[in-house]
Amino acid sequence: GNRTLDTPSNMVAGFTYVLFVVQDGTGGRTLAYHADYLFPGGVDPVLSTAANAVDILTFVSRGSKMYGVAQKGFA
Numbered sequence: 268g269n270r271t272l273d274t275p276s277n278m279v280a281g282f283t284y285v286l287f288v289v290q291d292g293t294g295g296r297t298l299a300y301h302a303d304y305l306f307p308g309g310v311d312p313v314l315s316t317a318a319n320a321v322d323i324l325t326f327v328s329r330g331s332k333m334y335g336v337a338q339k340g341f342a
Contacts, residue, residue: 271299280330287323294318304333312337 278284290296294317304326306312314322314337321342326335 269297269299272301272304274301275303275328275333278328278330278333280328282328284326284328284333285323286326287321288314290316290318290320292318294320303331304335306335306337312339315339 272286288298296316298314300306300311304311312324314320320340322337322339323341324335324337326333328334
């Protein structure tokens with residue numbers, strides 16, 4: 268089903284975190300983000316929704332916020 272990335276915890280400032288997001292065989296699932304996840308331009312990415320789609324979110328921590336970019340549509 269649809270999911271939300273909740274408040275990040277145990278972050279280490281300067282560390283990089285990589286999250287693989289994989290749709291199930293049905294697809295159409297969405298991912299929402301807590302306000303502590305920040306993206307370029309202040310716009311949360313809309314991830315791929317095709318069945319079995321793979322997207323990668325990469326974050327760098329500043330200790331209390333996660334700054335991220337999305338790479339979408341791996342095939």
